[in-house]
Amino acid sequence: MQQKLVIFITLFMMHYIYAQALKLPSHVIHIHGEKHFDKVTIQKVLGVKTKSIFAFWKKDVPRIEDKLIPTLEATLESFYDSEGFYDATFKIKETNTTVDIMITEKKPVVVTNIHIESDYAIKSFVLSKKGSIFRAKDFIATKSAIIEDLLNKGYCSYQLDTKAYVDLDKHQVDLNYVLKKGGVCTFGKANIKGLKTIDKDVILSRVRTKEGERFDPKKVKETYNGIYALNSFDSVKVNVDRKIFNVVPIDISLSEVEDAYHFEGGIGYDTYIGARVHASLIKKNFFGNAQQAGIKFSWSQREQLAVGEYYKPALFSLFGYGIDFGTKFGYSNLEYKGFQEEKGFGKFYVEHNEGGIKLRGGFAIENIKISLIDNLKKNEVLTQAVNEGSFLLFYPYVDVVYDARDDKLNPKYGYYLAASLEYGVPYKPNATSYTKILLEGRLIHTFDKLTLATVTKIGVVDKSSKELPESKLYFAGGSFSNRAYGFNTIGVITSSTSDSIAGASSMLNVSLEADYPLWGNLYGAVFTDNTMLNEASYDFSGDIITSAGIGVRYLTPIGPFKFDVGFNVNKPSQYGISFQIGQSF
Secondary structure, eight states, rough: OOOOOOHHHHHHHHHHHHHHHHHOOEEEEEEOOSSOOOHHHHHHHTTOOOOTTTTTSSSSOOOEEGGGGGGGHHHHHHHHHHTTTTOOOOEEEEEEEEEEEEEEEEOOOEEEEEEEEESSOOOGGGOOOTTTTTOOHHHHHHHOOOOOOHHHTTTOOOEEEEEEETTTTTTEEEEEEEEEEEOEEEEEEEEEOOSSSOHHHHHHHTTTOOOOSSSSSSHHHHHHHHHHTTOEEEEEEEEOOOTTTTEEEEEEEEEEOOOOOOEEEEEEEEEETTTEEEEEETTTTTTTTOOOOEEEEEEESSSSEEEEEEEEEEEEETTTTEEEEEEEEEEEEESSEEEEOOOOOOOOEEEETTEEEEEEEEEEEEEEEEEEEETTOOOOHHHSSOEEEEEEEEEEEEEEEEEOOSSSSSSSSSSEEEEEEEEEESTTTSSOOOEEEEEEEEEEEETTTEEEEEEEEHHHHHHHSSOOOOSSBBOOOOOOTTTOOOOOOBOOOEETTTEEESSSSSSEEEEEEEEEEETTTEEEEEEEEEEEESSSSOOOOOOOOEEEEEEEEEETTTTTEEEEEEEETTEEEEEEEEESOOOOO
């Protein structure tokens, strides 16, 4: 999801000004006597302010806001109790400018016995160990983990009793876990309330909890996400609180959207196309049944775009699965490195989404005009490299995605597989016939705090003649390709430092990245992007442009803000800067 730099800077400045305006009187704070916990941990618990990692020129003087001083002793007691130090004492001395805290931790409460009586394997979920310091949050987390695993396996009728017998005189605790897992639960019927202009079948097409199937909380979450994604409700509630002899009905309460029109407009900056203005208007629940219609406009120096969209969920059912219908039509005028693509287009498709699977198939018609940029028209070599002219293409296409990542914006684990295929139909003797294939795989895994990821893309265009618009071929560069270059600025590669303006019939791109937390919500990253673009189809033996770079990621509520700088390792003067919200993997 590409974001605008100007918005980020504006929000940052607003936050800074607001923080300065609300700056409260404070005292310098000193903490002494801690042994089991480092000073930074205790400072965070108390809300102590320290210097920012960016303010490296400042002296680090910890400060506490005056309004928090009366709460210091209670906060420390609560923290040390939760960590097993029930006898800890605190002396707090306050002057006009400073607060001094002396901590005496004393003897902690230790786990002396763990008793488990269960007909279900739960030992691996018990975080506390015999002889370790008793931590209340570990005890609570153990109970939560047991319940979560039971529900994930379909056991919703469990009887779980967890107790911690604490002896403060002896500084010891006995932990007791008693569990009877009960029988396996199944889903019952879906009960839907609150519909006015939307048919029940539309909602049922989003219900993943099939009657009679084993109970699974993930299916409940998928049901909620599927209904909410219809973008036609102000309120969506999916409850599984009722249970009738191990059968769990699905109670769905909905409130249809009242303000159906959504307008968005703004001025921003996009790493793909530069500074731009844009506007969109969407009508939710268009003529009922959760249909949606909208128009979008965008203008920048490199691209002008006007698009109309229509979407109808649950057009029909196939083998019990709801099939949606959508169409998109419009005009675009996009500048590549050496040529201009002017295009009118229309697409029609049907699709099905369930869990991590997305299937889409349809057909498209495109009227494309390719012309060299004015300052390159006199170059005979470039003129021959790019196939100018007007092209009318008609092609069916299929997209398949399986997304097994744990999060779409900032994944830590999982994998992602995608494949797309389009076939240019020779609808007349001189029409272009071609096949275009793109395969993509992503793998992400986190070791402790270090996240490693790899992304591989393979593409082939197999054409029967050269009468194919240049923009249908493969280019590289940008946040999701080679970050030492701008978006789609790499054509057929002629050496490890050079390329042409022509598109490639074979493409291979492999990216590797490592992310590691630096400070709070700030992460650092190192990466390498490796790109091969060859003029011949099915030929992956060409030269490779390799880039390497560093970046930072700042976690926000809508995903990590990424800022990357990449360099061609064989030509460091060639570099690129990219930023976006969300990861590239």
